[in-house]
Amino acid sequence: MRYLTAGESHGPQLTAIIEGLPAQLPLEKSDIDPWLRKRQGGYGRGRRMVIETDEAEILSGVRAGRTTGAPITLVIQNRDHRNWTEIMSPEPGGEPRKKALTDARPGHADLTGGIKYRHKDLRDVLERASARETAARVAVGSVALKLLSELGVQGANYVSSLAGIETRQAFSWDDLDAIEDSELRTPDVDAAARMRERIDQAKKDGDTLGGILEVRFRGLPVGLGSYVHYDRKLDGRIAQVCLSVQAMKGVEIGRAFENATRPGSGVHDAVYYREGSYARDTNAAGGLEAGMTNGEELIVRVAMKPIATLMKPLPTVNVVTHEPSDAARERSDTTAVPAAGVILQCVIGCVLAEAMLEKFGGDTMAEVQERVSAARAYSQAY
């Protein structure tokens, strides 16, 4: 499975093409849209999310609620485009440009992207650098998650901490509804209240906030990924997609940073054979050993930096005059930490779906399902 996304933040639409999915996967718009809506949610987002009501159109590769085996095209309209038609027009002319951005924002793509592609209107950079693009990746991810769920794999994401305020409750699969119901994506009501206050304060101060997301998957068969080839190691591939999401700056598999402070005897997960299958009582490895799934829950933790656009701007330079100036103030989120968990679950879901199809792939879902079941039975009895 592979995919490509295209589209600008204020252009007419986002487009994604997915290729390599088996035929006969049940797939409907209602499998995709709830993920798009979840990605728009979360306390601390800006006014753009009031304008947009993201939904997907399925333009190819699906008939009568099932994949055909052909490439799948998904489209999400940008409602805000109607306010930007002239500015975003592909037609030549339009100089001097309206809404040109020349005061590069530290922490955003503006300055480096401008130098790289020789743009002096930094809007040419930010339109594609913007995390609006993640709507297309979430649409793709929702399809990957549907495939995984048909193969007995379930995922979750929650906010582990926001601006240093930690979810104290240990993660439980029983808390999925509470996480969905929380606009901070945490089941810890007390932590959510403190996070909300902190976001309100940051907004008043013209500041922004980051945090740490945790994504989990259970039901993964043993042996996805590789210990043989560096570029097929699943830990490496997961880290790559996580860091490819706008504003993600660190990835941890399991409790990697805490494990680094302990002796091996207190870290590695002892193995037992009980009631006809292999078992571990601990999961410090976070479900991955030597670049492969080991059958335990996959645990990925990701650090998101604070949003780059500050309403109380940092010093910068105007790229046309080279004079000192204040960084541009664009409409912006105060924090997007809750939304980021949704995006991360989707992009990791894509990697897992790809790894599943590499190991068990076939032309139809039935073939893939048979192969996954056979592998599960084998790894228990082994």
Ligand SMILES: Cc1cc2nc3c(=O)[nH]c(=O)nc-3n(C[C@H](O)[C@H](O)[C@H](O)COP(=O)(O)O)c2cc1C
């Ligand atoms: C869901 C989401 C929403 C975001 N919203 C904003 C925003 O409103 N303003 C902003 O400056 N950055 C926002 N960002 C982050 C920038 O897109 C990102 O920092 C920028 O593209 C530079 O890339 P880098 O941080 O990965 O280095 C958002 C990121 C995510 C994941």
Ligand SMILES: C=C(O[C@@H]1CC(C(=O)O)=C[C@@H](OP(=O)(O)O)[C@H]1O)C(=O)O
């Ligand atoms: C549009 C989305 O997020 C945007 C990501 C973003 C950025 O710089 O990354 C900047 C803001 O764009 P705008 O100025 O249009 O409000 C966010 O709203 C989205 O998540 O769908």
